[in-house]
Amino acid sequence: MIQPMKQPKTASLRTSLRSASVLSLLATGLAFSAPIPKLYNTGVDDAGKPLPDATVDPHYTLIESPDAAYPGPNTYTLEPGWPVAPAGPWIADSTVSRWIAPRARQSVGNAPGSYTFRTTFDLTGFDPAKARITGRWTSDNTGMDIVLNGNSLGISQPGNFGVFSEFTIESGFVAGTNTLDFLVFNAGDAVNPIGLRVEMIGTVEVAGEPPRIVTAPVGGTYPVGDTVTLSVLADGTPPLRYQWKRNGTDLPAANDTTLILDNVAAAQEGDYTVVIRNDAGEITSPAVRVTVLDPIPRLYNTGVDHDGIVLSDGSEDPHYKLVVNPDDPAVTIPVVQDSTVFPIVAGPWVANSDTSV
CATH class of the missing domain: 2.60.120 (Jelly Rolls)
Structure with missing residues (x-):
C-alpha cells in the first residue's frame, strides 16, 4: 500500500519476483484402488x-x-x-x-x-x-x-x-x-x-486398469513471461506414462509428469493435450487453449520497480503520482508504507505480496 511521503522511514528489503517466468505443465498420477x-x-x-x-x-x-x-x-x-x-x-x-x-x-x-x-x-x-x-x-x-x-x-x-x-x-x-x-x-x-x-x-x-482422467487440464490467457500451470489428474494401473503435445505435436523430452518451459513466449501459444499410457491402454486429455498476450508497456502494479520487483518500505513509487491530496497538496509522491505495523499488520488492509505492496 502507498501513501504521501511525510518523512523517511528505515528501508527493509522485500522478497522479489522471479526475473524469469516459467510455463509449468504438470501431470499427476493416481492409482485406481479397490x-x-x-x-x-x-x-x-x-x-x-x-x-x-x-x-x-x-x-x-x-x-x-x-x-x-x-x-x-x-x-x-x-x-x-x-x-x-x-x-x-x-x-x-x-x-x-x-x-x-x-x-x-x-x-x-x-x-x-x-x-x-x-x-x-x-x-x-x-x-x-x-x-x-x-x-x-x-x-x-x-x-x-x-x-x-x-x-x-x-x-x-x-x-x-x-x-x-x-x-x-x-x-x-x-x-x-x-x-x-x-x-x-x-x-x-x-x-x-x-x-x-x-x-x-x-x-x-486393480491389475490391468487402463488410464482414466480424473481432472482434465484447464487453459487460459496469460501475458508474455508469466507462469502458466496446466495439470492433469489420472488413475490406472501403474506405471503411468505421459506425453505432452502442442497442436498435436509431441513436445521434445515432455514425457515426465512435469514439463517446464522458461519464460512463456507468444510462440508457445496453442492447444495443449497430454497422452497418458500404461500397459492396459491410453487416453488423451481434451485440448485446452493457452493464449499468450504481449503485456501493455509500462503498466505497473503499486509499489514495484521497473522490473516488477517490490520496493522496500519507505521507497518512492516511480509509477504513481498523487494528483489530489487533501492532506497536503504539495506532496505528490506516494511511498511504500511500513509493512511491519498497523494497518498492514493486525489491521484491515490487505497484506503485501511478492507482486504488489
Missing part, C-alpha cells in the same frame, strides 16, 4: 456385522496356543461381562468389531504364553505391490508382532487393552492368498484373560 476383499475385523460376520456372544469367528483362527485345553483352531467372541467394558477394563465391543479369544469365557481366561491369531485374504486379480492396509489393534497382554506371509513387520503394542494402537502395512503382499498373523503374549504364571481386537481396512490397485 477394497481388499475378505479382509475382516475381529468378531464380525461376512457382512461385517458383529457376531453373537460366544460364537466362532469365521475369519480368524488360532495357529499357536500354549493352552492344551484350547489349542485352536477356533477363536470365539466373548461371553458378556468382565473383562469387557463396562464390566471390566477392556475396550467395549462396538458395531464394527468385537474381542476374540481362544475361549469365550475370559472371566476365567487361558494359560499364559504366546498365542498367534491368523486371518487370510485373497489378492487374486489385483496388483500386490500396490496393496495397503491401515488399522488399529489392542490386546491383553502385549501385542508382540504382526506377521504378513511369514515375515515379521516389527509392529508391536504394549497390550494396553483400554486403547487402540494404529498400524500401517505397505509391503510384503503376494498374489493370491495372503496370511496376516497377530502375535499376543499372555503374561502371568496362571490362567488369566487373553484377547485380541483388530479393526482395519485395505486397498489395492
Whole structure:
C-alpha cells in the first residue's frame, strides 16, 4: 500500500519476483484402488456385522496356543461381562468389531504364553505391490508382532487393552492368498484373560486398469513471461506414462509428469493435450487453449520497480503520482508504507505480496 511521503522511514528489503517466468505443465498420477476383499475385523460376520456372544469367528483362527485345553483352531467372541467394558477394563465391543479369544469365557481366561491369531485374504486379480492396509489393534497382554506371509513387520503394542494402537502395512503382499498373523503374549504364571481386537481396512490397485482422467487440464490467457500451470489428474494401473503435445505435436523430452518451459513466449501459444499410457491402454486429455498476450508497456502494479520487483518500505513509487491530496497538496509522491505495523499488520488492509505492496 502507498501513501504521501511525510518523512523517511528505515528501508527493509522485500522478497522479489522471479526475473524469469516459467510455463509449468504438470501431470499427476493416481492409482485406481479397490477394497481388499475378505479382509475382516475381529468378531464380525461376512457382512461385517458383529457376531453373537460366544460364537466362532469365521475369519480368524488360532495357529499357536500354549493352552492344551484350547489349542485352536477356533477363536470365539466373548461371553458378556468382565473383562469387557463396562464390566471390566477392556475396550467395549462396538458395531464394527468385537474381542476374540481362544475361549469365550475370559472371566476365567487361558494359560499364559504366546498365542498367534491368523486371518487370510485373497489378492487374486489385483496388483500386490500396490496393496495397503491401515488399522488399529489392542490386546491383553502385549501385542508382540504382526506377521504378513511369514515375515515379521516389527509392529508391536504394549497390550494396553483400554486403547487402540494404529498400524500401517505397505509391503510384503503376494498374489493370491495372503496370511496376516497377530502375535499376543499372555503374561502371568496362571490362567488369566487373553484377547485380541483388530479393526482395519485395505486397498489395492486393480491389475490391468487402463488410464482414466480424473481432472482434465484447464487453459487460459496469460501475458508474455508469466507462469502458466496446466495439470492433469489420472488413475490406472501403474506405471503411468505421459506425453505432452502442442497442436498435436509431441513436445521434445515432455514425457515426465512435469514439463517446464522458461519464460512463456507468444510462440508457445496453442492447444495443449497430454497422452497418458500404461500397459492396459491410453487416453488423451481434451485440448485446452493457452493464449499468450504481449503485456501493455509500462503498466505497473503499486509499489514495484521497473522490473516488477517490490520496493522496500519507505521507497518512492516511480509509477504513481498523487494528483489530489487533501492532506497536503504539495506532496505528490506516494511511498511504500511500513509493512511491519498497523494497518498492514493486525489491521484491515490487505497484506503485501511478492507482486504488489
